[in-house]
Amino acid sequence: MRDFAGNIPTARARILYATQQPFRKALTLAKTTNAAWRVKPTYYAVSEGDRTIDPDLQRFMAKRMDAHVIALGASHLSLISHAADVADLIALAARGA
Secondary structure, eight states: OHHHHTTSOHHHHHHHHHHOOOOOTHHHHOOOSSOGGGTSOOEEEEETTOSSSOHHHHHHHHHHTTOEEEEESOOTTHHHHTHHHHHHHHHHHHHTO
């Protein structure tokens, strides 16, 4: 669970881990013809302690998208462990800032 929910309390991490759905290989095979990030403003929260998706890969993708980036000292589940920071990023995106 350390790789998936490293900075979430253990009891909650176990529940989240147990209810996680398997990754679908089809997601990696799908072809995108018009990526929205090419024409729309993009926002990205990099989870610096992520052991599921390498933070360097996250930074590479964010740079490629020319995204507004915030860095969170979080594991893979930054949406939960840093909910307020992620909500602030969403609010920023909603304002079009």
